[in-house]
Amino acid sequence: MTLAQKIPATRTTETLAPTFGAGISALRAIVRTFLNRRAAYRVSELPDYLLTDIGLKRDDVHDAMHADWREDPTFKMAMAAARRRRQSGKVA
DSSP states (O other): OOSSOOOOHHHHHHHHHHHHHHHHHHHHHHHHHHHHHHHHHHHHTSOHHHHHHTTOOHHHHHHHHTSOTTSOHHHHHHHHHHHHHHHHTOOO
């Protein structure tokens, strides 16, 4: 009897494959969030009359930009615009 057992190569790759896939998925999510945050920053630079045209108020943009860094600000802005559209009775 030995103290160490040799692990077959297929077993090692089967163990590492899900970990590698999860790492790639996490990296994609981080990049997507970063790009969406950049887009939200551009939206925050728009004048108020253009924000009104897309169904947002300056407060919506401010709240979205000051959310947690892991949250997608563009999603928060889209939800605020949809809520305002639903309240006014307009359907796009």
